[in-house]
Amino acid sequence: MKPQLPDGLVAIVKRECATCVMVDPLFTNIAASGTPLTVYTQDDPTFPASVSAIHDADLSVSWHYDIETVPTLLRIENGEEVDRTFGWSKDAWQKFTGISDLGTELPVMRPGCGSLSVDPNLEDELRVRFTSSTLHSRHVELASAEDEFESMFTRGWTDGLPVIPPTPERVLRMLTGTTRSPQDVVAIAPPNLVELTVEKIAINAVMAGALPEYLPWIITALEAVCNDEFNMHGVLATTMPVGPVIICNGPGTKAIGMNSGVNVFGQGNRANLTIGRAVQLTIRNVGGGKPGEVDRATHGNPGKLSFCFAEDEAGSPFGTLAQERGIAPQQNAVTVFAGEGPRCVVDQAARTPEQLTNSFAACLRATHHPKSVLSFDAILVVSPDHSRVYAEAGWDREKILSELYARLNIPGAELVKGALDMAEGLPAKFADRIVPKFKAGGILLAHAGGGAGLFSSIIGGWANGAMGSTPVTRPVLS
Amino acid sequence: MSAPILLDPTNESRPAQREQLTRPASVKGLTVGLLDIVKARGDVYLNRLEELFVAEGAKVLRFRKPTFTKPAPPDLRHEISIQCNVVIEALAD
Numbered sequence: 001m002k003p004q005l006p007d008g009l010v011a012i013v014k015r016e017c018a019t020c021v022m023v024d025p026l027f028t029n030i031a032a033s034g035t036p037l038t039v040y041t042q043d044d045p046t047f048p049a050s051v052s053a054i055h056d057a058d059l060s061v062s063w064h065y066d067i068e069t070v071p072t073l074l075r076i077e078n079g080e081e082v083d084r085t086f087g088w089s090k091d092a093w094q095k096f097t098g099i100s101d102l103g104t105e106l107p108v109m110r111p112g113c114g115s116l117s118v119d120p121n122l123e124d125e126l127r128v129r130f131t132s133s134t135l136h137s138r139h140v141e142l143a144s145a146e147d148e149f150e151s152m153f154t155r156g157w158t159d160g161l162p163v164i165p166p167t168p169e170r171v172l173r174m175l176t177g178t179t180r181s182p183q184d185v186v187a188i189a190p191p192n193l194v195e196l197t198v199e200k201i202a203i204n205a206v207m208a209g210a211l212p213e214y215l216p217w218i219i220t221a222l223e224a225v226c227n228d229e230f231n232m233h234g235v236l237a238t239t240m241p242v243g244p245v246i247i248c249n250g251p252g253t254k255a256i257g258m259n260s261g262v263n264v265f266g267q268g269n270r271a272n273l274t275i276g277r278a279v280q281l282t283i284r285n286v287g288g289g290k291p292g293e294v295d296r297a298t299h300g301n302p303g304k305l306s307f308c309f310a311e312d313e314a315g316s317p318f319g320t321l322a323q324e325r326g327i328a329p330q331q332n333a334v335t336v337f338a339g340e341g342p343r344c345v346v347d348q349a350a351r352t353p354e355q356l357t358n359s360f361a362a363c364l365r366a367t368h369h370p371k372s373v374l375s376f377d378a379i380l381v382v383s384p385d386h387s388r389v390y391a392e393a394g395w396d397r398e399k400i401l402s403e404l405y406a407r408l409n410i411p412g413a414e415l416v417k418g419a420l421d422m423a424e425g426l427p428a429k430f431a432d433r434i435v436p437k438f439k440a441g442g443i444l445l446a447h448a449g450g451g452a453g454l455f456s457s458i459i460g461g462w463a464n465g466a467m468g469s470t471p472v473t474r475p476v477l478s
Numbered sequence: 479m480s481a482p483i484l485l486d487p488t489n490e491s492r493p494a495q496r497e498q499l500t501r502p503a504s505v506k507g508l509t510v511g512l513l514d515i516v517k518a519r520g521d522v523y524l525n526r527l528e529e530l531f532v533a534e535g536a537k538v539l540r541f542r543k544p545t546f547t548k549p550a551p552p553d554l555r556h557e558i559s560i561q562c563n564v565v566i567e568a569l570a571d
Contacts, residue, residue, distance in 0.1 A: 138486040148482050157487055166485045191549075194489040203487045234547030285487040467545045 002064040005081070008036030009097065010074040012056070012067050015047035017113035019088050020071050022106060024048040030097050042070065042116040062117035063130050069112035073097075087112035124169040127176075132168050134175075134182045135199055139168075152207075157285055159277065159305055163207035174202040177212030178219065179478050186219055187226035189287035190233035191294040196222065200286045201278070208278035208306075213256045214271055216476050217334060218278045221246050221308075224336040224472040225279065226287075231469045235338045235462060236289040241301040242462040245339035245379070246276055246308035247446060249322035250332030252476060253310035260310040262450035264381075265303075265342050265457070276306030301341040309448055315384050316447035317391035318400060324445070325473040332476035337379055337444065338462040338469035347386070348454040353393040356386060357400065360456065361407035365437055367460040371415050371425045373435050377442040377461035377471070380404075383449035386456050397445055408437040439464065444471065502564065506535035511562035515546040520568050527566060 009030065013020040028050040031037045038054065041047050042062060045055040056062050065074065069086040073096055076082070085092045088110040094102045117126060142151055148165045152158055164170065175182055175198070182199035189196040198219065205218050225232040225244050235242055248258055259269035267273070283289045291300065313320050322333040345363045350356035360380060367378050382390075390400055412433040417425035426435070442464065449457070462468050502508060510531050512524045528538045539561055543550050558565050 135485065138490055140484045140486050142482050142484065144481045146481075148484070152484075165482060166487055167482060168485060171485050189489070192489065192491070194491060200487065200489070203485050207487060228548070231547055233549060234545075238547065281487070286489045288489065463547055468547045 003061050004079055005061070005065070005074065005076045006036060006038050007076050007078065008038065010076055011037065011039045012042065012062055012065075012070055012072045012074075012115070013039060013048060013053075014042040014070050014113070014116060015044040017070050019110045019112050020048070022110060023071055023088055023093075023103070024050050026093070026103050026106075027051045029099060029102060033097060033099050035097065058129065059117045059122070059126055060130065062115050063126050067115040068118050070115050071112055072115070124173060127172045128168050131172055135168060135171065136183065136197075137171075137199060137203060156290070157207065157281075159281055159284060161305070163281070164209055166203045166206040170206045171199070171202050174206050174210070174212050174215055175199070177215030178202075180219070187223050189222075189226055189283065190289065191236060192288035194286060194288070196226065196282065196286055201282055204282040204285055205274070205278040208274045208281050209270065210274040210278050211256070211270070214275050214278070216478050217248060217252070217256070217275050217332075218282075220334045220474050220476045221275065221279045221336060222282055224334055224474045225283075227472065229470045230336055230338070230472045232283060232287075232289075233294075235469055236283065236287075236295050238462060239296050239298045240462055241297055241299045241304075241340045242338045243301065243304035243307060244276075244279060245303065245337045245459055246279065247321055247335045247337065247379075248275070248308065248310045248333070248476075249313065249320050249327065249335070250476065251330060252332035258310035260312040260448045264309045264312075264448045264450070265307070272308050272310070273306045276303075276308030279308075280304060280306060303339075303341050307339070307341075311446050312384065312448045315387070317387050318382075318395075318397035318445060318447065321444060321446045322473060324397060325471075327473060327475060333473055334476055335444075335471060335473040337377070337459070337471045339379060339459040340461075342381065342457040342459050345456045345458060346454070347456075350386075350389060350454075353390050353395045353400075353403070356389050357403045357407060361404055363458055364404065364443065365408060365410070367437075367458065369424055371419070371422060373410065373415060373426070373437050374439050374442075375463060377438065377444065377464045379444040379446055379459040379461075381446045381448050381457040381459065383453055383456050384447075384451050385454045387447055401443060401445060404443055405436065405438065405440075409434045410437055504534070505531060505564070507537075508563040509537045509539060509561060511539050511541055511558045511565035513550065513558065513565060513567040514540065514542045515567065516543055517546045524566075524568050527568070 027048055031051050039051055040056040040061050041053040042056050072086040074081050074084045085096050090103055090108050094100055142148055149162050152163055180198045184198045185195045187196045205215055256271050258271045289295055311320055327333040347359040368376050412430035412435055415426045416428050416431045514520050514524055531538050
């Protein structure tokens with residue numbers, strides 16, 4: 001609980017700080033001026049020598065009043081802080097105390113020192129001391145001889161890879177990444193339809209290896225998948241090899257160090273991998289969705305561990321996926337898509353946009369089956385080497401997509417059952433019709449990948465629309 | 479080394495334990511619900527089941543989920559629970 005401070009001036013100091021030692025004699029003047037003065041000392045109870053001080057031994061005052069620098073002077077009126085100054089500034093201290101000749105012999109200005117309450121060696125311990133009551137999760141106490149990593153495997157908490165032990169220290173540190181309360185309910189998590197709190201997400205984010213600054217992205221991705229539109233229940237339960245593919249947009253992707261370039265879908269980037277992993281671990285642990293139980297995938301795909309990447313916005317000649325889906329420029333956003341693993345499109349010869357689009361269309365046609373139409377969406381992730389062809393020809397997103405759709409209107413004779421000697425296909429009545437491979441809006445265009453390589457990627461989707469899953473885009477809030 | 483304390487990452491719930499109903503000795507006179515989850519050819523299977531149940535003297539009611547990819551809506555589950563004595567949910571592919 002936040003300690004109550006007495007009205008008047010309150011100083012927070014420590015002996016270890018040279019600036020605090022320098023201002024020590026001034027406390028006598030301040031105390032003599034008639035304004036009540038209370039001094040809290042962080043380290044040495046005998047300091048300052050000039051007046052008696054209260055030892056902030058557990059740093060409760062320093063923590064609860066967010067003291068970052070010593071010395072700090074607070075002005076308290078009716079029990080509330082109304083003003084503060086920190087470090088030594090002759091002018092500021094004279095105005096703050098109303099003593100016009102205070103410290104005239106001292107230098108004009110001296111910076112203060114770091115408060116013990118923000119000492120990196122103490123911060124985690126203090127956060128547990130003062131804020132662990134905000135956590136409601138059950139404490140699991142391991143035996144001292146128990147290997148914590150093995151015990152987490154045994155308890156069924158992992159995705160098959162080791163996880164970071166979610167200690168209260170780590171979970172509270174993770175929660176500094178969001179302004180949301182730990183008990184806020186973010187969504188109802190399938191398949192068991194349980195309330196998903198920020199605290200439970202933070203625990204799973206720790207286990208996934210994420211950093212606090214990733215947490216808002218993880219929360220947003222979970223909000224985006226846990227609803228009827230995206231239908232995480234079905235994505236989990238299906239026998240098809242799909243999972244949530246998470247595409248991140250906005251300047252925040254750079255701020256948290258996400259990869260949109262070389263090996264964009266691969267290993268090596270902590271943010272990409274742990275954001276996606278945290279989403280899947282949360283569905284597993286909180287939602288209760290486990291392979292072999294509700295997850296009935298025939299093959300699955302390695303992206304079900306984590307499939308998350310940032311779009312290369314700066315290099316894109318056709319804008320961003322998020323903006324296409326209604327997000328304002330510069331707004332951080334997450335788009336989720338029920339998708340399989342990426343498939344490479346190789347075209348090292350196309351030098352015109354028409355040639356390149358022909359290749360993309362031919363490969364897109366094979367999504368799931370060359371004779372399957374309208375049931376599945378796809379993301380086409382265009383690489384920088386390929387997007388250059390479009391940029392040089394002046395093709396924008398609208399032009400690229402309209403040319404793709406035009407090439408994916410397929411004669412029904414190629415699609416009906418038995419055609420091409422394949423049993424799969426449409427009923428015979430479609431033989432004389434032209435049928436589009438994708439429904440309107442069924443091709444999502446994104447830009448990512450390394451700067452060398454005349455390859456792009458197709459990420460095939462799952463049952464689309466109200467029957468299955470619809471992509472969802474949400475702004476990322478802190 | 480002190481024993482580490484971990485925070486439980488699960489939903490901490492325990493499934494409710496429910497007694498299974500006794501299997502009826504005969505379906506004669508009972509109302510049997512057949513829930514089609516709308517996977518391809520599920521209706522073929524259920525049509526045959528309906529014939530067999532009717533032949534055994536049962537009354538058959540047919541129900542359909544809106545899509546096989548989502549759980550049956552609560553209203554549909556409620557309807558089945560008040561109209562039927564037993565239910566069969568069919569999966570087909």
